[in-house]
Amino acid sequence: QVQLVESGGGVVQPGRSLRLSCVASGFTFSSYTMHWVRQAPGKGLEWVALLSYDGSNKYNADSVKGRFTISRDSSHNTLYLQMNSLRTEDTAVYYCARDPSGYPLFDYWGQGTLVTVSS
């Protein structure tokens, strides 16, 4: 069955960096566009970034542009989110999600990993 497992979250000081990973299994990872979506404490869902199946198209939300980079390693079925210059407002649970169509929509999600940015 399809599984997405995020890791790499933790507590980090403002201005520092963190890299999140999402390991995929149960499907052909290299055939799917993938996304990161986050949820700040007590808030709703916010789309963060997408990366097409072949890596040719990537988009970021304005709130993370220039600071976060999405990438993938299809040989290891892994999606990454490199987060630099972290701000307190980046505190959130980060989910990776699969996009079955490039439409985009999110048909499978991971359980999420919590990132806390605090001094």
Next chain:
Amino acid sequence: DIQMTQSPSSLSASVGDRVTITCRASQSISSYLNWYQHKPGKAPKLLIYVASSLQSGVPSRFSGSGSGTDFTLTISSLQPEDFATYYCQQSYSAPYTFGQGTKLEIK
């Protein structure tokens, strides 16, 4: 950016009730609208895509309708497992914004 506004923000209902949640886009998004269910500590779950298509495995009591700027999610007969927060999301243009959520609680 396209703004998505859901109403109500919260809703109390009883098992067996028929419930409707509304989502309005700040501009026309054709039928590029999806609905998700989210329970605390769990992964969100896709319910409806392209406004009215039921995701595989989702019970038929869930249905979606609408086009342009106005959309609805209907649960025909609430079950205990349906109490959760529901989000709409537009796929028309980046950034792919979500509504603020509708928390469905037990009356």
